[in-house]
């Protein structure tokens with residue numbers, strides 16, 4: 001049951017990054033590459049129509065985490081207090097940027113909300129990547145100082161950064177050079193994904209240019225990936241153990257590299273859907289590989305006194321999980337139905353669509 | 358430690374109060390939109406369809422605000438109330454996760470289709486999407502009230518050796534005697550807000566002599582819905598809630614009614630008076646004897662326990678706040694019934710549309726509906742103190758053990774600033790929509 005719930009939540013969070021990911025990415029592209037008002041409008045719309053239903057995946061994932069692994073939810077959300085609240089603020093700025101830009105025609109009004117949408121998308125992509133980096137790196141569980149725990153062993157509190165910015169320090173912060181690398185990987189990945197989304201959903205004039213943007217970002221992504229893999233071993237010596245002992249887990253990194261390599265051929269790909277599918281593989285593979293390398297740990301401890309949080313020591317009662325199993329199945333079937341209805345009704349390029357006004 | 362609890366509570370109170378401004382409109386308004394859409398399907402009069410689309414614009418703005426202020430709520434359980442989440446997550450996590458899965462997905466998927474899909478899918482299906490949005494929003498009210506009901510009156514749980522509360526009986530969460538009355542009362546309260554808003558916009562158009570045709574439609578619909586919901590909010594649902602509080606949280610009942618001392622036979626109902634916490638009595642009291650006993654137990658002489666009968670640590674921590682909130686809610690409820698009855702009477706006599714004094718009062722009534730709903734929640738939440746989960750877990754034992762008060766103060770201030778900005782933007786946008794009126798718009802826009 002623990003493994004089932006772990007997988008369900010992982011899938012929901014991956015869905016969140018795939019779906020909301022493209023509108024974060026659209027924001028990044030919007031910030032750097034959209035020049036004419038027409039393009040800005042179309043790109044904002046390609047995100048604006050969907051961000052709300054995409055963000056529900058985050059809310060649902062959060063709710064399920066709360067239900068199934070309450071100790072983990074409590075520990076992580078209070079431990080990453082400041083970055084999380086900042087993420088919430090950014091989510092707000094992004095949403096109002098998207099929703100409010102079209103309300104008035106003054107150029108200044110639009111400029112403000114465009115920036116609000118673009119910058120917060122960029123920062124959110126960075127923060128989400130750093131969050132993943134923090135989980136992979138581990139935290140000082142129990143707040144150990146000089147060999148003594150300050151809190152109960154499942155709690156911690158991370159400052160935003162410490163003076164050395166080093167992931168190897170006794171008391172790491174949220175931002176260090178390792179998590180920044182992962183954050184940049186996330187920014188590039190989502191920018192690629194967003195560009196592919198814009199190519200898929202719009203006829204904007206920058207589509208052709210976006211293909212080279214994807215191409216060059218992909219080179220950067222490849223280099224950062226190699227860099228992060230090589231430092232990962234020094235930070236967490238056991239990083240690859242799971243893959244050694246269970247070789248079938250290698251499918252996850254394989255997904256990632258399929259996406260990555262496939263995208264180098266973007267200029268030759270004729271169908272607009274395929275690049276989007278490739279960057280979907282990229283995201284899916286990236287998240288699942290990181291989780292698989294930790295499993296069954298969900299938050300490693302950087303000290304030797306307190307043990308890491310795993311799906312087994314943070315889970316709720318078996319009864320709770322088993323009743324939730326039934327309603328979750330029903331719920332997921334319903335969601336798939338809504339999802340299909342929505343995607344079919346809104347299929348095609350959005351600038352060709354007749355909105356019924 | 359003390360600061361910490363204070364900032365956590367202020368932050369929760371502030372963010373939830375702000376969040377609740379939006380759902381209380383959307384939940385009721387979605388019903389009124391379904392009503393307009395249904396009238397249009399039956400009569401094919403374009404006016405009703407335009408009315409539905411006009412209110413959908415107002416709905417969409419409120420919905421966006423509801424979503425962006427709701428996401429912080431969901432996360433705050435973990436950030437600020439980690440101990441509470443850890444101990445009770447196995448239970449309240451159930452209803453919160455169900456809310457995400459069963460209502461937010463439904464509402465957000467079909468709202469997009471409602472707003473953009475009218476031409477794509479034809480009128481019948483368009484009506485169905487409106488209906489699904491309505492169901493989604495009421496379902497989310499239901500699940501959040503199920504969560505809150507468990508905190509007010511915990512049921513179906515088991516305590517483990519390590520102090521955690523885990524679920525023992527799933528269906529008990531939904532057969533909780535606290536839930537149904539609270540849900541129905543709350544939904545009627547939200548229908549009050551939305552019908553008053555509809556009526557108020559109608560009155561505004563009539564007084565301003567613009568969009569007069571729509572003004573009449575809105576006013577008529579608003580006051581009829583307004584009268585029905587104002588009556589239902591008081592009786593049976595409000596009354597039923599009061600009986601529940603008397604039964605399950607007797608100390609809160611004494612505090613909200615302002616009863617300091619137990620009287621031997623028959624408790625009086627207090628209309629006016631200021632709690633004096635030092636001398637433990639009400640100043641400047643106006644009261645009617647025996648009514649409270651009758652209202653609560655249908656027995657004029659039944660004894661009701663006053664605060665003197667409870668140990669100090671059982672009594673809610675903020676008696677004056679609780680007492681005033683309750684009296685404001687009930688007082689406003691009474692005024693609502695009076696004004697709406699008068700309005701419906703004038704409507705029936707055909708004189709409402711040009712009876713300016715009444716139009717002015719209806720126009721200014723809408724904000725008071727918000728006040729009544731919010732004070733209602735303060736009654737519920739202050740009455741639950743000093744417990745976070747009634748009878749089980751004290752509020753002070755639920756906060757995050759590792760977050761310092763400096764951090765919470767920082768985020769509290771941040772939320773205050775950000776929400777101030779949101780509030781200003783919200784008013785500008787709603788004002789613009791009302792000013793432009795329910796005309797078919799020339800250019801398609803992202804809402």
Ligand code: HDD
Nearest residue numbers: 539543546549591595596598599687690729730733734737
């Ligand atoms: C338009 C709004 C409105 C109006 C006019 C009233 N209420 Fe109310 N009341 C609410 C809106 C509300 C609410 C916001 O919906 C609450 C908060 C929690 C809940 O379930 O409903 C509430 C809570 C609430 C509670 C507290 C329950 C608890 O402690 O959890 C009681 C006892 C009443 N109500 C009783 C009444 C009575 C006797 C009214 C007579 C007129 C009344 N309310 C009018």
Ligand code: HEM
Nearest residue numbers: 366369370373374377501504505734735738739742745752
């Ligand atoms: C919109 C309606 C609501 C309003 C206006 C409201 C208001 C408040 C207020 C004023 C407080 C602070 C109480 C105090 O410090 O004395 C509070 C606390 C709290 N409320 Fe609510 N509340 C609402 C709905 C809910 C719901 C639906 C839940 C549960 C799902 C909830 C859970 C909590 C929690 C966990 C706290 C913090 C602990 C505490 O102070 O008791 N509230 N709320």
Ligand code: HEM
Nearest residue numbers: 379380383419420423424427428430431461494497498501
């Ligand atoms: C602590 C309590 C609460 C939490 C954690 C919470 C959480 C949320 C979240 C996450 C959303 C956004 C959903 C989306 O992404 O679509 C939302 C919206 C909503 N909430 Fe709350 N909420 C709380 C209190 C309430 C209360 C008291 C009510 C009403 C009784 C309510 C009713 C709604 C409704 C109807 C929506 C849909 C959006 C809207 O219509 O504005 N919520 N809430």
